[in-house]
Amino acid sequence: MADENRATETDDLLDRVDAAVEAGDRAALDAALEPMHPADIADLIERLTPGDRRAFLTLYADGIDGDVLSEIDESIREEVLEQLPRAVLDDAVREMDSDDVVDLVEDLDDAERALILAALDAGDRAAVQQSLAYPEYSAGRLMQSEVVTAPEHWTVARAIQFLRAEEWLPEQFYHIVLVDPRRHPVGYVTLGRLLASRSDATLRELAEDSFRTISAFAEEAEVAYVFNQYHLISAPVVDRDDRLVGVITIDDAMQVLDEEHEEDILRLAGVGDESSISDSVMQTVRQRVPWLATNIVTALAAASVIAFFEDAIAQLVALAVLMPIVASMGGNAGTQTLTVAVRGLATRDLSRANALRVVRREVIVGLTNGVFFGVIMAAITWVWFRDPGLAAVIGSAMIINLLVAALAGILIPLGLNKLGADPALASGTFVTMMTDVIGFLAFLGLATAVLL
Amino acid sequence: MADENRATETDDLLDRVDAAVEAGDRAALDAALEPMHPADIADLIERLTPGDRRAFLTLYADGIDGDVLSEIDESIREEVLEQLPRAVLDDAVREMDSDDVVDLVEDLDDAERALILAALDAGDRAAVQQSLAYPEYSAGRLMQSEVVTAPEHWTVARAIQFLRAEEWLPEQFYHIVLVDPRRHPVGYVTLGRLLASRSDATLRELAEDSFRTISAFAEEAEVAYVFNQYHLISAPVVDRDDRLVGVITIDDAMQVLDEEHEEDILRLAGVGDESSISDSVMQTVRQRVPWLATNIVTALAAASVIAFFEDAIAQLVALAVLMPIVASMGGNAGTQTLTVAVRGLATRDLSRANALRVVRREVIVGLTNGVFFGVIMAAITWVWFRDPGLAAVIGSAMIINLLVAALAGILIPLGLNKLGADPALASGTFVTMMTDVIGFLAFLGLATAVLL
Numbered sequence: 016m017a018d019e020n021r022a023t024e025t026d027d028l029l030d031r032v033d034a035a036v037e038a039g040d041r042a043a044l045d046a047a048l049e050p051m052h053p054a055d056i057a058d059l060i061e062r063l064t065p066g067d068r069r070a071f072l073t074l075y076a077d078g079i080d081g082d083v084l085s086e087i088d089e090s091i092r093e094e095v096l097e098q099l100p101r102a103v104l105d106d107a108v109r110e111m112d113s114d115d116v117v118d119l120v121e122d123l124d125d126a127e128r129a130l131i132l133a134a135l136d137a138g139d140r141a142a143v144q145q146s147l148a149y150p151e152y153s154a155g156r157l158m159q160s161e162v163v164t165a166p167e168h169w170t171v172a173r174a175i176q177f178l179r180a181e182e183w184l185p186e187q188f189y190h191i192v193l194v195d196p197r198r199h200p201v202g203y204v205t206l207g208r209l210l211a212s213r214s215d216a217t218l219r220e221l222a223e224d225s226f227r228t229i230s231a232f233a234e235e236a237e238v239a240y241v242f243n244q245y246h247l248i249s250a251p252v253v254d255r256d257d258r259l260v261g262v263i264t265i266d267d268a269m270q271v272l273d274e275e276h277e278e279d280i281l282r283l284a285g286v287g288d289e290s291s292i293s294d295s296v297m298q299t300v301r302q303r304v305p306w307l308a309t310n311i312v313t314a315l316a317a318a319s320v321i322a323f324f325e326d327a328i329a330q331l332v333a334l335a336v337l338m339p340i341v342a343s344m345g346g347n348a349g350t351q352t353l354t355v356a357v358r359g360l361a362t363r364d365l366s367r368a369n370a371l372r373v374v375r376r377e378v379i380v381g382l383t384n385g386v387f388f389g390v391i392m393a394a395i396t397w398v399w400f401r402d403p404g405l406a407a408v409i410g411s412a413m414i415i416n417l418l419v420a421a422l423a424g425i426l427i428p429l430g431l432n433k434l435g436a437d438p439a440l441a442s443g444t445f446v447t448m449m450t451d452v453i454g455f456l457a458f459l460g461l462a463t464a465v466l467l
Numbered sequence: 468m469a470d471e472n473r474a475t476e477t478d479d480l481l482d483r484v485d486a487a488v489e490a491g492d493r494a495a496l497d498a499a500l501e502p503m504h505p506a507d508i509a510d511l512i513e514r515l516t517p518g519d520r521r522a523f524l525t526l527y528a529d530g531i532d533g534d535v536l537s538e539i540d541e542s543i544r545e546e547v548l549e550q551l552p553r554a555v556l557d558d559a560v561r562e563m564d565s566d567d568v569v570d571l572v573e574d575l576d577d578a579e580r581a582l583i584l585a586a587l588d589a590g591d592r593a594a595v596q597q598s599l600a601y602p603e604y605s606a607g608r609l610m611q612s613e614v615v616t617a618p619e620h621w622t623v624a625r626a627i628q629f630l631r632a633e634e635w636l637p638e639q640f641y642h643i644v645l646v647d648p649r650r651h652p653v654g655y656v657t658l659g660r661l662l663a664s665r666s667d668a669t670l671r672e673l674a675e676d677s678f679r680t681i682s683a684f685a686e687e688a689e690v691a692y693v694f695n696q697y698h699l700i701s702a703p704v705v706d707r708d709d710r711l712v713g714v715i716t717i718d719d720a721m722q723v724l725d726e727e728h729e730e731d732i733l734r735l736a737g738v739g740d741e742s743s744i745s746d747s748v749m750q751t752v753r754q755r756v757p758w759l760a761t762n763i764v765t766a767l768a769a770a771s772v773i774a775f776f777e778d779a780i781a782q783l784v785a786l787a788v789l790m791p792i793v794a795s796m797g798g799n800a801g802t803q804t805l806t807v808a809v810r811g812l813a814t815r816d817l818s819r820a821n822a823l824r825v826v827r828r829e830v831i832v833g834l835t836n837g838v839f840f841g842v843i844m845a846a847i848t849w850v851w852f853r854d855p856g857l858a859a860v861i862g863s864a865m866i867i868n869l870l871v872a873a874l875a876g877i878l879i880p881l882g883l884n885k886l887g888a889d890p891a892l893a894s895g896t897f898v899t900m901m902t903d904v905i906g907f908l909a910f911l912g913l914a915t916a917v918l919l
Contacts, residue, residue, distance in 0.1 A: 054697055062821045178662040187657065189641050189700070210631060210636075210658065244506050248718065269717065276725075280728070280735070280809075280810055281810065283735075285803055286806055296828055296831045307803075307836060310799045311792070317791060318788050332780050332781045333777075335780050339769060339794065343899075347759060351737055351759075354732060354733060364513070379748045447795075451791070451795070
């Protein structure tokens with residue numbers, strides 16, 4: 016119900032926005048957008064067709080501030096940036112936190128990047144450039160450089176006095192990072208705990224157990240894992256010398272977690288991992304063709320196996336009727352195992368420590384399911400074709416293929432992971448190629464040996 | 468590299484824990500576990516085999532505190548609870564936040580639940596029972612009832628003074644919720660902003676723009692969406708009368724986001740959505756059999772289509788060789804579209820507002836890919852079988868099936884969503900059944916009409 020209502024509201028809103036844009040009525044557009052959160056305005060812009068988007072931006076350009084700009088999806092960001100007047104863009108960029116500016120400019124070419132960074136004052140620009148010096152998808156790119164620090168010998172009273180007197184404090188902060196004289200972080204204190212404690216307690220006494228630093232070179236997937244695993248709200252980021260260079264807050268980590276999920280799910284399905292609902296036809300085709308091309312090659316491999324048994328099929332056409340069932344069951348069982356393995360690797364529930372045990376479990380599950388569905392398929396085949404030999408053949412092929420599915424489904428992602436590749440990438444194609452080839456080979460081979 | 472190191476460390480640690488448990492050496496076990504975070508201890512317990520787990524818990528029972536207990540995965544929670552001595556369990560439960568106790572007891576039967584709640588004092592027990600009165604998977608179950616509130620006319624100085632003097636404050640809090648005299652939340656102030664502001668400013672002036680309340684009856688998926696979309700750190704939860712009943716913090720929302728994603732990815736693969744790497748063989752078989760059983764039915768439907776064309780295959784065995792390629796390409800293309808659609812629905816990027824446009828795009832993409840791969844397969848077939856008629860047939864069948872794949876891949880999840888069902892559930896089976904049946908039908912039907 017709530018969803019329905021929201022959907023209707025969104026549609027009403029879209030209609031009002033469309034009407035205002037068409038009429039060139041800026042006042043009506045402002046009225047429609049005024050109550051909206053910047054994230055929702057950005058979503059609305061993403062949902063427009065490219066033509067409507069251009070009309071929208073022409074009318075509303077100076078309404079695009081830093082909050083909206085930092086929410087715009089990568090897939091249409093360049094398009095939006097190009098259409099914003101220089102002055103609007105400069106104002107928007109100046110409003111943004113350093114980590115949002117990094118996110119905005121990191122995919123631009125040098126000239127465009129320089130143009131945008133020129134809007135910043137020297138200090139902010141230096142912060143952004145420091146972040147950009149770290150590798151893509153690293154903690155250094157995620158962090159914001161604005162950090163509140165204090166020495167650990169300070170008392171609560173002094174820390175509160177300092178914060179109360181300080182002119183400059185970040186928009187959002189939840190901790191004070193405790194640093195030694197060389198700016199190595201040694202702990203942190205939550206603001207809640209600070210406020211709740213005796214005035215004469217030292218910050219050292221209030222430091223949280225959960226304290227841990229993150230290397231600026233850590234991969235962002237690692238950052239998301241650490242935040243999720245240890246329920247962190249923010250974490251100090253350090254350089255190679257363990258010196259404090261910034262801080263990552265949980266809202267950024269949550270966004271990374273969401274993006275990592277998206278990547279896993281899209282890669283498993285063989286869709287380019289940057290695809291989004293607002294992509295154009297050509298972008299979509301470009302993302303999907305490579306995987307379909309890989310699939311046509313693996314499908315041809317499976318077809319070659321069948322071609323090898325053309326004579327057998329010519330003698331007993333029932334083989335052609337039944338063979339896709341063996342392959343399909345293998346493909347499904349393999350995908351099940353594969354998905355559990357990919358997910359286990361992503362959450363680190365699957366590691367070298369228990370890999371052997373999981374492989375053993377999958378093999379037993381594969382055998383159990385193989386025997387179960389093998390018997391069922393044998394019974395169906397017996398009833399359908401009245402041929403006990405054929406029934407025995409399909410039952411045996413099913414057992415073999417579900418066993419192969421289990422092995423391929425667990426060993427291929429473990430192997431890719433071992434090699435340092437993303438196990439979600441291409442695993443699906445490899446696994447179904449295995450189950451297709453082995454499925455046809457086992458069924459048609461056994462049939463040739465036993466029946467003909 | 469970091470991952471490798473960590474993996475090795477984890478394995479070393481597991482070896483030390485194993486050795487200590489085997490030797491019954493509690494001191495060595497304490498030494499191994501002492502530096503570990505409770506979340507990591509919980510993971511370690513999950514990774515043990517059931518037998519090792521029993522030995523571990525016998526030796527380490529009184530080491531299990533509230534922090535470890537609240538991190539233990541649902542799949543082994545009951546097993547662990549049964550093995551803990553009463554006194555240890557009571558102490559652990561008393562240490563936990565109300566939302567963690569709710570999470571711990573919500574799946575237990577009434578008797579077990581009462582036993583655990585008996586450990587709490589009356590006030591805490593009432594808070595847990597209030598949460599449990601809300602539906603499963605609702606915001607009411609996620610929230611903690613400990614909230615710091617203040618009237619909005621207070622000045623900064625007064626609020627700070629209040630917090631400094633207050634005896635009781637929650638472990639973690641990041642905002643003060645502003646309430647009116649009837650306890651309706653009207654805004655919130657971050658602690659950082661409070662500390663950074665003039666002493667005579669009122670809390671009303673400092674309230675955040677991003678303020679929004681969450682209904683205790685909202686689904687937890689909705690909670691995760693709202694936190695992620697609006698970058699919330701915490702949000703007040705209200706009852707039907709808009710009265711404040713608790714607060715949800717982002718770390719809980721992040722965990723829900725992670726679980727929702729797990730559900731999507733596992734459902735898309737046809738694996739029961741509660742499966743985990745530590746499940747036993749029998750649990751795993753039970754989760755996977757229903758989907759394989761569904762698949763055998765759909766595979767039989769596809770086989771029946773083939774059986775209908777037995778005579779055609781007997782005349783031209785090449786048909787049997789090529790038909791799986793048409794089906795396989797359709798299955799892959801359908802899964803691509805399906806995954807993008809399921810993901811789009813989950814992130815709300817796909818809604819009624821743009822559904823028509825996305826359907827149109829998918830149809831054009833399906834046709835484009837169909838023509839592209841149809842031409843390629845026609846060329847390959849011509850070279851392979853030297854039969855221009857067969858080449859034309861497979862090319863046409865490919866176009867038809869990739870078009871059907873696109874339609875099925877987008878319309879089936881949209882339809883399930885419209886009906887209020889999870890689009891990730893069962894979509895995969897429906898889509899591949901469509902592409903298998905239509906793939907075989909189009910290819911064999913065209914071949915019969917044109918070639919024979």
